Amino acid sequence: MRKLxxxxxxxxxxxxxxxxxEQLLFLSGATRTxxxxxxxxxxxxxxxxxxxxxxxxxxxxxxxxxxDTEINLIxxxxxTDFAAEAERALQVLDCAVLIIxxxxxxxxxxxxxxxxxxxxxxxxIIFVNKIDRAGANFEQVLGNIxxxxxxxxxxxxxxxxxxxxxxxxxxxxxAQRLADFDDEVLExxxxxxxxxxxxxxxxxxxxxxxxxxxxxLCGSALKGIGIDKLLDAITELFPVAKPVDGKxxxxxxxxxxxxxxxxxxxxxxxxxxxxxxxxILNLRTGEERKISQIRRFSGLHHxxxxxxxxxxxxxxYGLGDVMVGDVLGSDEYVPQxxxxxxxxxxxxxxxxxxxDYPKLIEAMGEFEAEDPLLNVVWVKEQRQxxxxxxxxxxxxxxxxxLKSRYGISADFGEPEVIYKETPTNSGIGYVSYxxxxxxxxxxxxxxxxxxxxxxxxxxxxxxxTKILYRxxxxxxxxxxxxxxxxxxxxxxxxxxxxxxxxxHHNEHTHPLDFIVATPIAIMNGLVDTGTTLLEPFMKFxxxxxxxxxxxxxxxxxxxxxxxxxxxxADGRSALTGExxxxxxxxxPVRLAAMTGGRxxxxxxFSGYKPCADELGNxxxxxxxxxxxxxxxxxxxxxxxxx
Numbered sequence: 001m002r003k004l005x006x007x008x009x010x011x012x013x014x015x016x017x018x019x020x021x022e023q024l025l026f027l028s029g030a031t032r033t034x035x036x037x038x039x040x041x042x043x044x045x046x047x048x049x050x051x052x053x054x055x056x057x058x059x060x061x062x063x064x065x066x067x068d069t070e071i072n073l074i075x076x077x078x079x080t081d082f083a084a085e086a087e088r089a090l091q092v093l094d095c096a097v098l099i100i101x102x103x104x105x106x107x108x109x110x111x112x113x114x115x116x117x118x119x120x121x122x123x124x125i126i127f128v129n130k131i132d133r134a135g136a137n138f139e140q141v142l143g144n145i146x147x148x149x150x151x152x153x154x155x156x157x158x159x160x161x162x163x164x165x166x167x168x169x170x171x172x173x174x175a176q177r178l179a180d181f182d183d184e185v186l187e188x189x190x191x192x193x194x195x196x197x198x199x200x201x202x203x204x205x206x207x208x209x210x211x212x213x214x215x216x217l218c219g220s221a222l223k224g225i226g227i228d229k230l231l232d233a234i235t236e237l238f239p240v241a242k243p244v245d246g247k248x249x250x251x252x253x254x255x256x257x258x259x260x261x262x263x264x265x266x267x268x269x270x271x272x273x274x275x276x277x278x279x280i281l282n283l284r285t286g287e288e289r290k291i292s293q294i295r296r297f298s299g300l301h302h303x304x305x306x307x308x309x310x311x312x313x314x315x316x317y318g319l320g321d322v323m324v325g326d327v328l329g330s331d332e333y334v335p336q337x338x339x340x341x342x343x344x345x346x347x348x349x350x351x352x353x354x355x356d357y358p359k360l361i362e363a364m365g366e367f368e369a370e371d372p373l374l375n376v377v378w379v380k381e382q383r384q385x386x387x388x389x390x391x392x393x394x395x396x397x398x399x400x401x402l403k404s405r406y407g408i409s410a411d412f413g414e415p416e417v418i419y420k421e422t423p424t425n426s427g428i429g430y431v432s433y434x435x436x437x438x439x440x441x442x443x444x445x446x447x448x449x450x451x452x453x454x455x456x457x458x459x460x461x462x463x464x465t466k467i468l469y470r471x472x473x474x475x476x477x478x479x480x481x482x483x484x485x486x487x488x489x490x491x492x493x494x495x496x497x498x499x500x501x502x503x504h505h506n507e508h509t510h511p512l513d514f515i516v517a518t519p520i521a522i523m524n525g526l527v528d529t530g531t532t533l534l535e536p537f538m539k540f541x542x543x544x545x546x547x548x549x550x551x552x553x554x555x556x557x558x559x560x561x562x563x564x565x566x567x568x569a570d571g572r573s574a575l576t577g578e579x580x581x582x583x584x585x586x587x588p589v590r591l592a593a594m595t596g597g598r599x600x601x602x603x604x605f606s607g608y609k610p611c612a613d614e615l616g617n618x619x620x621x622x623x624x625x626x627x628x629x630x631x632x633x634x635x636x637x638x639x640x641x642x
Contacts, residue, residue: 002243003070003240004311004312005069005070005071005072005095005235005238005239005240005241006072006074006094006095006268006311006312007073007074007093007096007097007234007238008059008074008075008076008093009021009075009096009097010076010086010089010090010097011078011098011099011101011109011110012100012109012113013079013080014078015099015101015104015107016099016129016130017056017076017078017099018056019129020097020099020221021075022221023224024073024230024231025062027227027228027231028066028071028231029065030063030064030065030298055077056076056077056078056079057077057082057085057397058077058082058254059075059085059088059089060074060075061074061254061266061297062297063296063298064298066231069235072312080109080390081392081393081394081397082394083109083341083390084371087116087337087340087341088253088325088339089254090120090122090338091251092251092253092268093122094123095125095234095238095239096117096122096123096124096125097125097126097230098114098117098126098127099129100128100141100144101130101133102129102130102131102137102138102141102218103133103134103137105141106145106149109602110148110149112340112604115340119338120335120338122211123237123238123239124211125215126216127216127217127226128141128218128219129221130222131218131225132220132225133220138218142155142216145216150214152181152212152213153216154177154215154216155177155217156174156215156233157219157226157229158218175189175195178204178207178213181207181213201237205237208238209237209238209239215233215237242311243309244271244311244333246333248269248271248273248274248329249269249327249329249333249334250267250268250269250270250271250274250280250308250334251268251270251328251334252266252267252322252328253266253267253268256370257405261293261317262317262320263319263320263321263369267328269310269311269312269313269314270310270333270335271310271330271332272329273307273308273309273310274307275291275306275307276291276293276306276307277290277291277292279291280329282320283328283329284323284327285326289319289320291317291318291319292317293318294306294314295314295317296314297315321369322369323368323369323372324369325337341605342373343373343374343375343388343390343418344390344418344536344605345388346386346389346416347412347415347416349364349385349412349413350412350413351409351411356408357385359408360410363405363408364376364385364387367398367401373390374387374388375387375388379622379623380623382623389415395412395415415585417535418491418536419534419535419536419611420490420492420534421486421490421493421531421532421533422452422493423448423449423492423494423526423529423531423532424529424530424531424532426446426447427446427529427530428444428445428446428525428528429443429444429446429447429528430443431443431520431521433513433516433633434508436633439509440503440509440513441471441502441504441514441516442501442504442517443467443475443499443501443514443521444499444500444502445497445498445521445522445525446496447497447498447522448496449494449496449529450494450496452534453607454493454495455493456480456494456497457495458476458496458497458498458499459496459498460472460475460499462499462502466504467503467504468504471504471513471514472499474512474514475514478515478518479518482518482522483522486523487526487527487531488613488618489618489620489621489622490533490534490618492526492531493534494534516636520627520632522626523626524627527627533612533613533616534609534611535580535582535609535611536580536581536582536605536607537578537580537605537609538578538584538603538605539578539603539604539605540575540576540578540587540602541576542574542575542576542601543572543573543574543600544591544595544599544600545572545595545598545599548594548595548596548599549573549575551595552594552599553575555594556575556579559583559584560583560615561583561584562577562579563575564576564577582616582617587601624636
């Protein structure tokens with residue numbers, strides 16, 4: 001029987017993630033030479049932009065063999081600008097390796113990744129890297145892990161600068177540690193019995209796969225120390241992918257583009273089997289597409305397999321307008337996604353040549369298929385092309401990829417903070433769309449605010465006799481787009497929408513009338529409820545010299561932020577707190593100036609909070625506003641006809 005493991009390497013930036021991947025490939029014999037991030041020769045950084053920058057931009061899939069096990073390995077970006085790319089990879093993993101630097105320890109991004117792994121219930125091995133570096137402190141990192149991630153870990157190998165460290169599960173302290181998690185081991189320890197290696201392996205494997213404990217190894221990826229022990233741990237302790245017979249069920253987690261064959265969809269198949277020339281349903285579009293080719297990639301190298309079996313990963317061709325996140329076949333076996341990243345900046349794009357607008361819009365549509373969080377918006381009437389981004393590095397990468405892939409040069413406006421809005425009170429959204437004939441769609445919604453962070457919840461209490469269920473499906477499918485702009489120009493969130501009344505007409509209702517009517521009713525409802533502006537906040541940790549503490553505290557307060565004092569030691573002070581994004585986009589630069597370059601800062605998104613209109617930014621509605629009912633109906637009916 002095939003033994004296959006789908007695992008991934010993930011970490012905060014600069015923890016050594018790609019170097020670990022390169023060493024795994026080299027030691028397993030998958031590559032003949034060790035790639036280098038700094039030299040631009042990393043096997044999994046195969047895009048020109050990645051090689052030039054020494055920065056992973058996209059996840060990379062590769063396959064190799066260790067002993068009797070086939071391993072699909074996904075190397076993920078570590079930079080926060082590409083955090084969503086890493087989070088998409090987590091959905092298709094059976095297990096993961098989290099890399100932590102022995103110098104920097106647990107960082108902000110490390111905590112977010114840990115939370116995502118926990119939410120998805122993914123068994124995880126922790127690998128403490130860079131134990132050879134100046135400033136490395138293994139015991140301190142263990143303390144960080146215990147206080148910030150979990151105390152339920154067991155150290156498999158001790159730090160050493162030779163590669164003669166103990167093998168997996170040979171550590172004499174393991175039995176005592178494992179007794180905290182397993183009753184059988186506890187009894188044997190109390191009875192003074194010797195626990196042999198095979199039983200120890202079995203118990204650690206059981207606990208690790210249930211996430212009762214987390215194996216922890218250490219080493220130096222740059223020097224190849226501890227890499228063989230990490231490979232042994234992956235193959236001995238991680239769960240194998242289990243084939244599932246039944247209807248086809250898979251998810252698209254990555255897209256590339258082939259110059260000849262179009263979009264290339266990387267798919268994890270959870271159930272069934274797919275073969276070349278099979279047709280598969282895309283649940284998002286409702287259309288079936290015929291698979292023209294199936295390939296397995298390792299970096300730039302590939303082999304045509306002609307088949308994708310349950311539990312495995314491969315690249316599928318011929319799926320047309322497929323997007324990242326699309327579910328293929330049935331969604332019965334597809335696990336939930338865990339995208340915690342939220343782009344906080346919006347930016348306007350301009351082609352350097354006015355006649356390139358159509359090409360730029362088409363190119364950005366392709367980029368949005370690869371990264372739906374870009375949320376590309378083209379407002380034809382105002383000739384505005386808007387995208388959402390996570391940071392300046394992502395923007396630079398988009399510009400370089402436009403040139404290399406499409407030959408388009410683009411300019412960008414100044415980044416603006418993405419605000420949101422939420423209903424202030426409860427209210428009613430109503431529309432009677434019965435003119436001009438033929439049309440008939442009547443809707444009544446109850447809209448209520450929900451606690452911050454709740455998102456949008458929708459339900460219907462209307463029977464099929466009043467509005468046919470096929471029309472109600474149109475309503476539910478249109479709600480999300482209707483909430484993209486509220487009365488203050490921003491996406492509306494943290495609300496409950498309930499369809500409580502309405503009607504169709506057996507003769508006059510056109511199949512698309514409820515698509516037209518829904519945004520009008522929603523906007524009428526938001527006028528009735530009123531909305532409160534929401535702004536994004538970042539939580540931060542800073543460490544500064546004692547003499548700079550006052551300046552930093554004043555900056556935080558003047559930026560409408562809050563803070564708490566942390567530890568004071570060795571002439572340095574720690575501060576933790578929250579600050580609005582709008583007033584602190586220059587926080588790293590200002591901190592360097594206030595501390596003479598001696599300050600350390602880590603930040604992560606903490607959520608949206610209410611903001612007074614005068615402190616935030618309201619913006620005019622882009623396009624034709626549904627509140628201008630007559631104009632909106634004419635505009636949408638023409639668009640639908642096209």
